[in-house]
Amino acid sequence: MLTVFLQFLFSGLTVGSVYALVGMGFNIIYNATSIINLAQGEFVVIGGLLMWFFLESCKLPFLLAVALTILSAGLVALIMERLTIRPLKTNDLLIMIMVTVAVAIVMRGLLMFKFGKEPYSFAAFTEGDPLVIGGAVIQLQTLWVLGITGTCILALYAFFNLTIAGKAMRACSFDPTAASLVGIPVSRMIMFSFILSAMVGAIGGIAITPISLMEYDKGPMLAVKGFCAAMMGGLGRGRGAVVGGLTIGVLESMTAGYIHSGLKDAVALLILLSILFFRPAGLFGNAAMQRLKGH
């Protein structure tokens, strides 16, 4: 009985860590701009597919392929921000969010042309049999994903709270006008936030592809689940996305295990909805602070 429970838990953690990584990407851009970048899922796909390209197609060494993938994703984000977000002569968030949807559609099309419609994968980071704990198995790659998620959280926390650049980025979100008055280059900060979130997304893509495979149209599903994770934890809260992602993953798995697998998506969304009803700022969000930001 315990074995089965543990297995459901591990399966949930595997899926949940994927959601958490995507959710974190939403938070970075939200923290700097209050924009929800709905192309976030596409950056995860870019990460997975480019990693395959550099590693399997160009036969580059692992670490070089990782570096190139992350840099390329950052470059794509830079181009995206300069071409689509910056030229907008509006502060209307809704319009900016719609623009990110359009970018996502264009990116999906380009990815399809380059990579076709089949799924891609490469070997897990470490070879070896899955770990057995209490009779339940956990794939080594899941541990990698969890570890990378944790590292990203710590790094981002340090960046946003301990460095001038990070603090400046947050200032831009609270009040762009005031930020520029004290000498923060707002436009550049917004650009950096896009690059940073694309890089986190790409890292996620690299980490999860050996588990779930990657194909050109996986972006929307990842974006929806990642967005749920970010919402559940409270938008803009780094650890919120992690707790949110893992909670949704485990709930899905437990529903599939103890009730029925056909219901798992419904139950997770139901719980998300009730959180939105009763704690609209998310589990870790601060309602008063949300009001101060004006939305």
Add this chain to the structure above:
Amino acid sequence: MHMRILLSMSAVLMLVFLAAISGHAQEPIKIGAIFSVTGGASFLGEPEKNTVLMLKEQINKAGGINGRPVEVIIEDSKSDESAAVLAAKKLIERDKVVAIIGPSTTGESMAVLKIATNAQVPLVSVAAGAGITQPVEDRYWIFKTAQYDTSAVEAIYTYAKKQGITTIGIITVTSGFGDAGRKALQEMAPKFGISIVADERYGPKDADMTTQLTKIKASGAKAVINWSIGPGQVVVAKNWTALKMGIPLYQSHGWGSKKNIELAGKAAEGVIAPLSRLVVWDKLPDKHPQKASLKKYSQEYESRFKGEPGAFGGYAFDALMLVVEASRKAGADRKNIRDYIENNIKKWSAMSGVFTMSPKDHCGLDKDAFEMVVVKNGDWQILK
């Protein structure tokens, strides 16, 4: 003078007459095709489109159908039912095609068959759903070339029974393909004395199916059957290996791509599935009646498009050739084509199997269209 005018006039007349004849002789035979070239089912539509384009060139190079060239008008349904309906109307009303091949998916085929029936145009679908050609009384104008889902289930159950397996767990994807497979698995089980002790589902983009497989393992099933296409079947194979379930994993006929073995790596070893012979043509004995044509098509497709035609390309191959064969033998007329396919296609060896059509069966294939195939050392191996 008179003589000369008369002569030149008759020469002109002759020329006009000749031009009219040859013009008539060269008027192309128009065949419509509706494939999901883009959208969710594009992995079906792409090999289908490629196959049809390649065949059309070959037929025309060899002199067309009784001297008339073939023109195939391909419409992209974008994997969308309403777009498929619009495409069918356009093909019938504007292009005045003699027959339609496609659509690629069961849902789109079901949406289109009424239009073809009302317009009295023969339609040869390349999708698998049994409802496309059944009940056959209502499907007078409709045929299909993809094997029935139920035939694939029959092939698996027959094999499982031979291994002495009577309790199974099924895991199916929540898409049209998975739904149809799940229904077929449930309906056929009692006929084979097999009981389904676990019935699990998952989403098309899910990353992990360990939970569902754990439940199947706990249910005491003696085999797992997974029914899906796309990445889901690879993830299931990986999880099945990681869990060391100790019971065999059967996959649907969607498993038939080398790409799946490549992606699943060692996890693919031992997976068993009923596959179209097109996928394993090089493993067939030389005297097999289908082997030569399977080899020709596979090799031509691979050298031209740098990929496998897969079972899906084969469905389109058969659909177009049925229409071409009927036009050649019975004349390029809607009614003649329909009658010929229904009554004269007997033991017709093609890509997906050996077809025998009749007024009672508009698919003409059964479980013998499949070979049971196991993955061994990273390659297919036909099970006896």
